[in-house]
Amino acid sequence: MLPSYYEFYNPVKILSGNKAVENIPFELDQLGARRPIIITDRGVAGAGLVRIIEKAFADTTLSIGAVYDETPPDSSIETVNTIAGIYRKTGCDSIIAVGGGSAIDTAKGVGIVITENSEDLMKFMGAEMLKKTMKPFIVVPTTSGTGSECTLVAVISNPAKNVKMAFTSYKLLPNVAVLDPRMTLTCPPKITAATGMDALTHAMEGFYCNQKNPMSDAYAGAAIELVRDNLVEAVKNGKNENARLAMANAACMAGTAFSNSMVGMVHGLGHAAGAVCHIPHGIAMSIFLPFGLEYNSVKAADPIGRLLVHWGGFDEYMKTPVAQRPARTVELVRAMKDTLYGLCGLPRTLSEAGVPREKLPEIAKTATGDGSLLLNPEELEYDDALRVLNEAYA
Amino acid sequence: MRKRYMPFRSGKKHFKTFVVKCVCFILGRGLQAASRVDADVRREIREWIPEGFTILFKVWPEGPRLGLESRGGMLRFRGTSLDDADLVIYFKNIDNAFMMFTAQMGVPQAFAEHRIFVKGDISVSMSLIRCLNIVETHLFPPIIYRRILRRPPSMGLKKQFCRLYIYLVGIPIGI
Numbered sequence: 001m002l003p004s005y006y007e008f009y010n011p012v013k014i015l016s017g018n019k020a021v022e023n024i025p026f027e028l029d030q031l032g033a034r035r036p037i038i039i040t041d042r043g044v045a046g047a048g049l050v051r052i053i054e055k056a057f058a059d060t061t062l063s064i065g066a067v068y069d070e071t072p073p074d075s076s077i078e079t080v081n082t083i084a085g086i087y088r089k090t091g092c093d094s095i096i097a098v099g100g101g102s103a104i105d106t107a108k109g110v111g112i113v114i115t116e117n118s119e120d121l122m123k124f125m126g127a128e129m130l131k132k133t134m135k136p137f138i139v140v141p142t143t144s145g146t147g148s149e150c151t152l153v154a155v156i157s158n159p160a161k162n163v164k165m166a167f168t169s170y171k172l173l174p175n176v177a178v179l180d181p182r183m184t185l186t187c188p189p190k191i192t193a194a195t196g197m198d199a200l201t202h203a204m205e206g207f208y209c210n211q212k213n214p215m216s217d218a219y220a221g222a223a224i225e226l227v228r229d230n231l232v233e234a235v236k237n238g239k240n241e242n243a244r245l246a247m248a249n250a251a252c253m254a255g256t257a258f259s260n261s262m263v264g265m266v267h268g269l270g271h272a273a274g275a276v277c278h279i280p281h282g283i284a285m286s287i288f289l290p291f292g293l294e295y296n297s298v299k300a301a302d303p304i305g306r307l308l309v310h311w312g313g314f315d316e317y318m319k320t321p322v323a324q325r326p327a328r329t330v331e332l333v334r335a336m337k338d339t340l341y342g343l344c345g346l347p348r349t350l351s352e353a354g355v356p357r358e359k360l361p362e363i364a365k366t367a368t369g370d371g372s373l374l375l376n377p378e379e380l381e382y383d384d385a386l387r388v389l390n391e392a393y394a
Numbered sequence: 395m396r397k398r399y400m401p402f403r404s405g406k407k408h409f410k411t412f413v414v415k416c417v418c419f420i421l422g423r424g425l426q427a428a429s430r431v432d433a434d435v436r437r438e439i440r441e442w443i444p445e446g447f448t449i450l451f452k453v454w455p456e457g458p459r460l461g462l463e464s465r466g467g468m469l470r471f472r473g474t475s476l477d478d479a480d481l482v483i484y485f486k487n488i489d490n491a492f493m494m495f496t497a498q499m500g501v502p503q504a505f506a507e508h509r510i511f512v513k514g515d516i517s518v519s520m521s522l523i524r525c526l527n528i529v530e531t532h533l534f535p536p537i538i539y540r541r542i543l544r545r546p547p548s549m550g551l552k553k554q555f556c557r558l559y560i561y562l563v564g565i566p567i568g569i
Contacts, residue, residue, distance in 0.1 A: 005507040126482075126513040166516055211506040262506075299544075369442065369517030374505050379545035 006213035008260045012150050013176045016249060020180040021052055024096065024138060025060040027176045031136035033094035035065040037087050039107045040098040044142050045069040047186040050098060053140065065092035071103045075156045077165075080109035081119050088114070094136035097174075098183075100195070101146035101281070104139055108154035108172045111137055121156060121165055130169040139174040142183045144234075144247035145195025145282055147202055147255020149177035164275065166371070173259075179248040181241040189235045189344040194282025196231040196247055197340070199223060201270075201285040201292075202254035204311075204333075205263040208296060208303035210375045216261035219253045224310040226250035231336070235343050264376035265367075266292035269385065269392075272366035277355045283347055286340070290333045291388050292376075297326035299377040304329055350393040360389040410492040411458060417495035418451065418460035420565055422471040424529045425462060427564020429469040432532075432556045435525050439467055442521030448472070449522060450479035453491045469525070471568065481514035481522065497534055500542030501526060532557045 015023055028036060040050055050067060057064055068083050087095075087110060097107035111134040112124055124130055139149035148154075154167045187195070203223040206216050230246040237243065269292075270284035297304050305325030309317040312332050320328045340346040347353040350360075364385035367373070373380050380388075428435045443449075449462040449469075461476030462469045485491035490509035493499050501523050504510050512519050531539045531547055540546045547553070563569060 003507065005509075007508045125515065127511040129513055163515065210502060365441075369520050371516040371520060373520065374502050374523065377544075379543075381545075 003211075003213055006211070006215075008213060008215040009152075009170055010150060010173070010256050010260065011175075012173055012256075014150075014179065014252060015176060016179040016252075017245060018181070020178050021140065021183070022056045024053065024056050024140075024176075024178060025062045027138060028062055028094055028136060031094065031175055033136040034062050035090075035092050036062075036094040036096045036136075036138070037065050037083070037090065037092040037110075038067045038069075038096045038098055039071060039083060039110065040067070040069050040103050041071040041073075041100075042069055044099045044103070047142075049142055049183055049186070052180075052182060053096065053098060065090040071099065071106045073102055075102050075106040075109060075154075077109070077121055077156060077158045077160075079106055080113055080121070080156060083110045084113040084119070094138070096138045096140065098140045098142060100141065100143040101148050104141070104146065104148035105154045105156060107137065107139070108148075108167070109156045111135060111172070112154075112167065115171075121167075122158065122161075124167060125165045127168045128170075129167070130171040132171070134171050137174045138176045138178060140178045140180065140183055141248065141251065143187055143191060143195040144184055144244070144251040145198035147199060147251045147253075147258065149174055149179075150252050150255035151259040153259070177252060179245065179252060181245040181248070184244045184248055185239060185241070187238065189238060190346060191282070192238060192247070193231070193235045193340040193344050193346045194280060194286060195251070196227055196234065196282075197286035197289065197337075197346070198282040199247070199251040199254040200227045200231070200333075200336075201266050201289050202258040202263065203227070203250075204289065204307060205266055205292065206254065206257035206261040207307055207310075208293075208300040208377065209262060209264040210377055211261045212303065213261060216257040220257035220261070221310045223250045223254035223257060224307065226253070228311055228313075232339060232343070235340065262375045263372050264292060265295060265373055265378075265380045265385075265388075267372040268367045268370035268376070268380065269363070269388065271370050271372070272363045273350070273355065275366055276363045277353075277359055279350075279353050279355060283353055286337060286346060287348065287350060287353060287392055288388075290330045290337070291392050293326065293330045293333060295380070295384075295388060296377045297330070301326050308332075350389065355393070357393060360386060360393065364389055407488050410488050414453065414488060414491045414495055415458045418458050419473075420533065421451075421495070421526075421529065422460045422462065422473065423565045423568055424533055424560050425469050425525060426471040426568070427560045428525070428529045428532060428556065429467075430564070430569070431559045432528060433552070435469075435528050436467065438521045438525050439464060439469060442518055443469075444518075447481070447518065448476055448479035450476045450482045451485070452482060453485045453488050457485070457488055458491070479514075481512070481518050483519065483522075484511050484513070485509065486511070497530070497538045497542055500530075500544075502544060503542070529560075532560050 461472035
């Protein structure tokens with residue numbers, strides 16, 4: 001059924017496949033840029049991935065203005081302002097983010113500071129607060145999970161005020177996303193599994209939460225099928241370029257889906273668990289996803305039942321009675337969690353992830369302040385959140 | 395005959411603007427009164443909304459508005475006196491505000507349909523939305539609030555007292 005009204009926007013140009021990185025200088029030229037800054041982290045630089053980007057600029061008239069490779073795991077306002085200073089000092093005119101969610105969110109923050117010419121990011125917090133067009137911005141993801149290369153969201157912490165600043169604006173969408181299998185080949189199995197489950201969560205929540213629409217459904221469904229067919233292989237055999245590229249596409253498509261349909265309680269609980277216990281986002285998504293599906297399987301029985309055709313395949317969908325499809329979807333998600341636990345030890349419960357039980361009330365309280373709960377099909381209050389957390393603990 | 399091209403200005407939607415202004419007043423005073431007598435609203439303010447925090451509902455760009463300020467553990471109705479606030483909830487146009495304020499749709503649906511957008515700390519806005527849901531159960535009859543709330547609350551004796559207070563004292567007198 002069509003929603004009574006919806007919006008969908010995705011202007012990101014996707015470069016996907018063999019030697020995609022080599023096209024970055026041409027794309028920058030098309031965007032009128034000559035001198036990008038590369039924003040990345042030590043892990044990515046240490047794995048030699050920045051070198052691949054640098055080599056792409058050989059024999060061109062463009063030059064790299066600076067490489068910042070000290071992005072911390074949590075994007076922060078200090079880092080953003082430091083990089084903005086380097087950007088100005090070295091005369092850069094565009095941004096290339098190379099990395100996972102943190103490097104990409106940091107780059108989005110730098111884009112805001114440079115474009116708005118203000119170091120006070122607090123005043124741009126919220127939705128649709130950015131009016132000016134950003135500098136040319138290219139993203140090269142090195143994990144297949146966050147989908148940040150196709151989302152309108154950035155989260156940057158402000159340690160001085162102890163807040164995580166959330167920004168949502170169509171202006172934050174990159175101009176180009178580069179999906180090159182070489183960039184994810186070195187990702188370790190456990191991170192591959194966790195980020196893959198993150199992508200799956202984006203797609204599944206995007207498919208059943210309240211902002212879903214026919215366009216986002218198309219992206220989400222295709223992303224789920226790519227995860228179904230490739231995640232286990234990418235974890236087992238990280239050097240399989242086809243599986244890596246498929247997962248990069250899955251994450252990108254899931255990002256496009258949830259950027260236009262947003263997410264629900266799985267993310268609400270995951271953000272809270274991350275804030276309180278520093279549990280990695282992908283692991284939290286993997287733990288909470290079946291609980292989110294179960295919790296919403298009355299109010300959103302139809303879309304969760306239809307997830308089975310994408311996640312279980314057509315035969316599985318046809319042989320399962322309509323009323324049992326939501327429960328069967330949950331079963332198969334749990335089966336994937338067990339498989340990943342067997343392959344790389346990806347935690348299945350909060351206790352396996354090392355979360356102390358006495359922290360659950362604090363996580364529940366924090367979750368009730370998360371904006372994603374607004375789009376969850378079923379209401380989630382403090383007591384409900386605590387009950388789900390207790391179930392996810394065992 | 396030569397056609398003359400002139401700048402065109404759309405008129406005003408007087409009826410919808412009038413209704414939205416009226417509901418802003420009722421909702422503002424309703425929130426103020428609920429923050430005095432409803433324990434759930436008081437708990438939300440205590441836990442999530444800092445002292446001195448200002449809130450503004452506003453129809454973009456310069457339409458009807460409703461200002462609130464957190465003071466002494468309560469929400470104080472500030473009428474139309476605020477131009478900006480720590481948290482601003484914008485309605486994209488007067489029609490969206492009219493639909494929401496006449497209970498044709500709830501906050502989650504309005505948010506899902508991009509009819510409203512938020513400037514400021516989203517966690518405070520979540521608390522404010524819970525307060526708004528509670529006040530809607532006091533202001534509207536069950537047949538209406540059951541349609542716009544995801545989980546309508548049970549209305550016990552205490553809640554009935556709150557409803558009476560809001561209608562008989564809160565809205566007419568403003569305390």
